[in-house]
Amino acid sequence: xxxxxxxxxxxxxxxxxxxxxxxxxxxxxxxxxxxxxxxxxxxxxxxxxxxxxxxxxxxxxxxxxxxxxxxxxxxxxxxxxxxxxxxxxxxxxxxxxxxxxxxxxxxxxxxxxxxxxxxxxxxxxxxxxxxxxxxxxxxxxxxxxxxxxxxxxxxxxxxxxxxxxxxxxxxxxxxxxxxxxxxxxxxxxxxxxxxxxxxxxxxxxxxxxxxxxxxxxxxxxxxxxxxxxxxxxxxxxxxxxxxxxxxxxxxxxxxxxxxxxxxxxxxxxxxxxxxxxxxxxxxxxxxxxxxxxxxxxxxxxxxxxxxxxxxxxxxxxxxxxxxxxxxxxxxxxxxxxxxxxx
Ligand SMILES: [Zn+2]
Numbered sequence: 348x349x350x351x352x353x354x355x356x357x358x359x360x361x362x363x364x365x366x367x368x369x370x371x372x373x374x375x376x377x378x379x380x381x382x383x384x385x386x387x388x389x390x391x392x393x394x395x396x397x398x399x400x401x402x403x404x405x406x407x408x409x410x411x412x413x414x415x416x417x418x419x420x421x422x423x424x425x426x427x428x429x430x431x432x433x434x435x436x437x438x439x440x441x442x443x444x445x446x447x448x449x450x451x452x453x454x455x456x457x458x459x460x461x462x463x464x465x466x467x468x469x470x471x472x473x474x475x476x477x478x479x480x481x482x483x484x485x486x487x488x489x490x491x492x493x494x495x496x497x498x499x500x501x502x503x504x505x506x507x508x509x510x511x512x513x514x515x516x517x518x519x520x521x522x523x524x525x526x527x528x529x530x531x532x533x534x535x536x537x538x539x540x541x542x543x544x545x546x547x548x549x550x551x552x553x554x555x556x557x558x559x560x561x562x563x564x565x566x567x568x569x570x571x572x573x574x575x576x577x578x579x580x581x582x583x584x585x586x587x588x589x590x591x592x593x594x595x596x597x598x599x600x601x602x603x604x605x606x607x608x609x610x611x612x613x614x615x616x617x618x619x620x621x622x623x624x625x626x627x628x629x630x631x632x633x634x635x636x637x638x639x640x641x642x643x644x645x646x647x648x649x650x651x652x653x654x655x656x657x658x659x660x661x662x663x664x665x666x667x668x669x670x671x672x673x674x675x676x677x678x679x680x681x682x683x684x685x686x687x688x689x
Pocket of ligand 1: 436437571575611612
């Protein structure tokens with residue numbers, strides 16, 4: 348009995364993946380990655396794991412960059428069969444060190460979404476500031492509050508640290524953009540910490556030359572705003588500056604190109620109805636969210652993505668279309684409103 352259930356668990360998904368791959372052959376899947384490393388780090392794609400995934404994509408699917416997929420659709424009036432797109436957010440240097448050589452080796456294109464103020468080294472990505480603050484501490488010596496956020500006294504070990512990190516990120520995301528920055532500075536100040544002038548190596552961005560080299564080697568460099576705010580927490584004028592400013596920086600440093608766009612954080616609460624129109628007006632050919640649901644990629648300015656990284660089970664679910672089918676069966680729709688531009 349034991350053996351039977353183990354076998355079903357093992358063979359079931361394999362058959363399920365095959366089935367999903369066939370059913371979803373005309374529904375491209377967009378995979379989402381963030382960070383890469385040489386050795387295993389939780390949530391990051393290690394070189395070994397990523398190479399296995401890239402090889403699988405090369406052998407079983409048709410890999411495209413996102414802009415390549417959009418252009419294919421424009422030229423043929425349909426999507427290519429078995430298409431898969433690898434996308435990577437933010438613009439960290441580890442992409443160049445660990446992922447790019449693997450993509451090159453297997454001739455697989457991808458899309459990297461760059462936060463241009465980060466590439467310019469004018470700012471750190473703000474979640475990294477929260478990570479850095481917690482990395483400096485082994486305990487919080489006194490209870491304090493910043494606005495409505497309370498930090499309790501106590502040791503910071505693995506679990507309590509990640510719990511506090513999640514609460515801090517969620518709180519920061521709920522704030523208007525400038526209040527968020529004040530909150531993060533206030534937190535550092537309350538803990539007696541001063542941010543280093545230079546971005547620490549572990550949070551370092553790519554430079555423009557590296558982006559240029561990758562663009563010449565079939566990596567699309569897409570837009571991801573200038574400062575990585577939640578676009579659900581900014582005014583329309585700020586959103587315009589973030590989207591158009593990012594486009595201008597990319598074109599100035601990398602030359603005029605067709606590109607796509609990625610909404611920072613990309614959850615349903617990070618959207619406002621005017622955003623897809625702004626992104627389209629800026630000339631981006633499409634845009635992606637950071638969550639999947641039953642909609643798939645039917646709305647070109649709100650194309651859903653599937654998480655990938657170090658977890659091979661999640662990778663197979665995502666790449667095969669199994670996850671997409673699951674959402675379709677349940678009729679999952681994450682947006683109340685359809686923001687789709689007409
Ligand atoms: Zn991002």
